[in-house]
Ligand code: SF4
């Protein structure tokens with residue numbers, strides 16, 4: 001077998017995937033109520049299209065949009081709208097949200113099926129994907145329909161399904177690939193069709209041999225889809241790193257994957273695309289890995305969008321005694337939560353609970369000892385040491401010379417720093433003080 | 437619903453939420469440990485005085501850092517092992533015969549003037565131990581160049597004084613060096629094991645290489661500085677170091693004598709005072725090598741490693757500014 005593909009630099013954190021990797025996806029209980037933010041994606045928020053007191057059904061549009069870079073939201077249960085107000089979201093901000101109380105019936109609006117989904121014209125596929133509210137489910141939550149509509153001068157020739165799942169602990173994509181490989185492949189085929197692309201790849205880190213095997217056999221009949229094992233290395237799943245690993249193309253600094261003719265979609269997104277185009281099902285649920293030593297019974301759960309994390313955590317046995325940190329997403333780029341009463345949204349790949357002894361404080365960090373470790377690992381080839389020092393001293397303008405805006409806050413530099421410097425915080429500080 | 441969260445005081449901080457195991461202390465203490473073989477060799481060849489001189493350096497270094505920080509109401513950082521390391525390195529760079537005040541003065545200069553007054557670990561421009569040593573050499577040239585003969589087997593009582601191999605080479609050339617050591621094999625063997633005059637910790641090449649191997653294996657140092665430094669010295673020694681014209685020098689003698697091995701692996705690689713980018717480190721190493729050989733062959737001192745590293749320390753920030761690692765996606769952007 002050829003050597004696993006990868007990119008330059010990066011880190012090898014402890015993965016702890018074993019906590020949840022063996023857990024088959026289970027259906028979470030129907031939530032009592034859901035809190036559905038109108039903005040779960042990058043771009044313009046949707047506008048609520050229901051009023052307090054309205055009865056809604058599962059799959060019904062409750063927030064609509066006319067903007068190009070945006071996404072509608074749907075009710076994930078059937079019941080009654082009881083509030084439309086600002087609620088805390090997983091990113092720490094307050095976001096306008098529609099609260100629906102369940103009637104326990106879980107009645108759905110009729111979904112429009114397309115048994116001949118591979119023969120639909122591209123424009124119709126894109127419209128279905130947009131109307132289904134599908135956004136990138138790996139975490140960034142960029143509207144998928146936008147990615148599928150590149151400007152004419154950027155021809156796309158390759159679609160890559162991102163099954164790297166390089167964030168430690170998380171196993172949601174892993175389980176999807178093991179349990180529903182056929183549907184993921186169909187999703188990829190639909191995406192390729194919508195873009196008129198002939199070459200598709202599925203990139204999977206080598207620590208998921210069962211997923212590689214399942215995807216290989218699911219794609220065995222497809223001559224233009226290749227499953228590529230990737231080296232186990234963080235951040236292998238970052239778009240630019242993934243593309244570099246798969247076909248050697250280097251997305252230009254400050255550029256996008258489409259600049260090198262590539263569209264990347266996450267495993268969960270591919271599945272959502274399939275379900276939307278084939279069965280007319282909007283994005284109203286997703287797989288969430290609930291894991292970490294701080295959780296009693298780690299699991300991979302199919303959770304309705306808008307379910308409060310507290311409900312999900314409870315179904316996983318609750319928190320252990322010395323749980324100190326709850327993270328939406330993975331440990332490298334996820335968001336720490338101050339309360340469990342925030343909803344699972346389209347981009348929530350995991351709920352990770354860390355215990356006291358796993359937690360490393362950055363409160364007491366020291367001066368940069370110039371060890372150079374951060375430079376050795378930065379996947380973007382930056383000098384994080386210099387950037388952090390400039391930011392710390394308030395020389396924000398100067399950070400531009402060192403390409404601060406190429407930093408995508410992967411946290412690799414902070415991970416290796418022996419002085420435990422708050423690298424990502426310093427990067428964000430500098431970015432917030434200047435314009436690109 | 438909220439009770440669960442309230443029962444737990446949740447910590448909110450910026451990602452990443454997990455960190456690697458390395459700490460400054462772990463690195464520094466490992467470097468200290470990697471110098472243990474050299475220290476043992478020093479005691480073996482130069483007797484208990486070696487332990488006394490080195491111990492005094494360490495004690496003074498650690499104490500002066502502690503007193504300085506406590507009196508300024510700062511948090512003491514002696515636990516991170518870097519003051520210990522400065523003391524240890526200074527000790528290993530001194531001759532065995534120095535009187536007690538020499539280690540004390542050297543260590544205070546190293547810690548207080550070179551490191552703490554510049555802002556502490558991370559802010560100093562010069563390698564503290566080397567500044568300590570340079571200060572001593574200039575202020576006490578006599579005391580700092582009395583080299584006792586290695587006696588081995590702990591009988592250092594009536595140790596004779598002698599010159600270092602590089603000193604002999606400078607004064608009397610290769611032929612005299614041969615006279616002192618016998619034949620070339622014997623000379624090489626003495627240099628490798630450390631059975632020769634010199635600073636306490638610099639003599640045993642084998643002991644030093646064991647320590648260096650540990651650091652390379654752990655990834656605490658990389659090959660860039662030592663290899664470029666050594667290669668430059670070797671090439672220059674071969675080209676210019678001979679007495680019968682170009683390309684007749686003996687690179688091996690130059691490589692394994694003096695303080696080169698100690699300097700190249702343990703002092704030039706000091707994080708704070710060398711460039712951070714690997715490419716820059718190669719430039720740094722080459723610079724160290726050139727200056728070392730310039731001093732050894734043309735200068736007034738038989739040994740130039742110390743001054744070479746100190747001089748290059750000045751250039752480290754400049755090198756860091758001039759050399760950049762390759763930005764991801766940079767090439768394509770220029771092509772556009
Ligand atoms: S957070 Fe930014 S600077 Fe640090 S390693 Fe990642 S991309 Fe580089």
Ligand code: SF4
Pocket residue numbers: 367368369370371372373374375384385388413416417418419420421712
């Ligand atoms: S890893 Fe930390 S201590 Fe080392 S150079 Fe980077 S910022 Fe400085």
